[in-house]
Amino acid sequence: MLREAIDWLVTPSLPFARRSGHLSEFVAIAARRRRHRAAWAPHEARSRAAVLRAAMTVDPDGTAIILGAGHLYDVPLAELAARFRRVELVDLAFSAATRRAARRLGNVTCIRHDVTESLPELPRVAAPGFLLDRPDLRFVASVNLLSQLAVVATRELEDDAADRLGRALVEAHLDWLGRLPCPAALVCDRAIEIVGPGGEIVASLDPLKGAAAPAADETWTWDLAPRGEVDRVHSVRHVVGATDRS
Template sequence: MLREAFEYLTTPCPPLARRYGYLAELVALGARHRRQRRSWAPHLAACRHFVADAAARAAPGGRAMVAGSGLLLEVPLAELAARFREVVLVDMLHARSVRRQARQFSNVQLVEWDVSGTLQALDAALARGGPLPPADRPPLLPGERFSFAISCNLLSQIPLLPLDAIERRAPAILDAERLTFAHALGHAHLEWLDRSADRAALFTDTESLWLRGGAIEEREDSLWGLELPAPDVQWLWDIAPAPEQDRRLDLRHSVGGWFDVRTVTAGVNLC
């Protein structure tokens, strides 16, 4: 608890991101990883292998973007820094540990960016009492076009904290409207990723599985109604073995990776 409190108090964070819980989530992610290091190891290895494989399919040199860089648990930073002229780590905030790693490479840059593109508009809408803002495509990062981009487990996560804020501040908004908003955020992210780079890839959890003794008791869709084509690569993530999140049930995520986001945007359900 002391470590988490220190990280929360000393991590640089924009006020809006702090208020919406992004700093608390980042600190909690690090703590959960420390508790579940062994359970997470196969997933993190699969992520790093996928990112390296996806990057190898892009032309070397140029700029690379890692969207949702988080704590760099899933990112083979040294390999990316060796392959591309510049690597830009993009997230709402960057932990002190990430800043230390980035300083080891002269060509790695940190950018604080709202990849949802909607947080300020949502905050203003909630202050007015609604309605929810449109989930427009986020603006592209400034500078030279990226030759490679990777979205790290963002597609399922982008709506979570905005939806938490809606629940707290505008509980009268109907579930159907919230789901439409979440769906639109996911679709906007796919379009933003496609527009950002010559070659873009992504991985994301697609389904949550609740298990008792290895048997599935419940399945939950993680993609807010987006119907994606079959992934190029799939693996499982034992994210919260009991009693991490539930006293009796294990939580496992199905994860999918796509090497070319254009194959996703071409086949995604727009309904």
């Protein structure tokens, strides 16, 4: 808990992220990952491979943008920096390790930006205009971000209102990816499964709140919360899908 408190204090972020709880969630993800590094490793490796596979199909003479890159666990940054002229990482906040990696590589920039362009104004959901006028763009990847867009934003709402707002944020992000002036890859949760002590699925939840994501070119399972993280009986795993061009 002390490390999390220190991280919250020293991590630069957009001003509203501290007030809204988004920075607390950002710090909590890092803490959860430290507890379950081994369980998360296959998911992170599959995510990195999917992003790189999609990136290898586009013209490298320009800029690649990675959305949701604050921790870099699931981003093949060194490979992207070697391939593209420039790489821009976009998130509400960036860990110290990410900022060091960007400085070391030289052609990588960290940009703090709310990709929904809605969070301080909710429940109004905007149509994002970010990156739409960038002729230098060659590749964009939204990496394990889509289902997280509304996690904090809808936390205080009743279930039906939370689902409606969450779906609106997800659909706005997907629509925006489709309007970008370059190919856009997508890695995102497709289902959340609650698993019982015998390995049986006792519940399955829709992390996209009814929104329709593009068909996945590849899927895998992420052991997000092994038994003992949530309670002594159940574990939580996510079904993740990667789409090379959304």
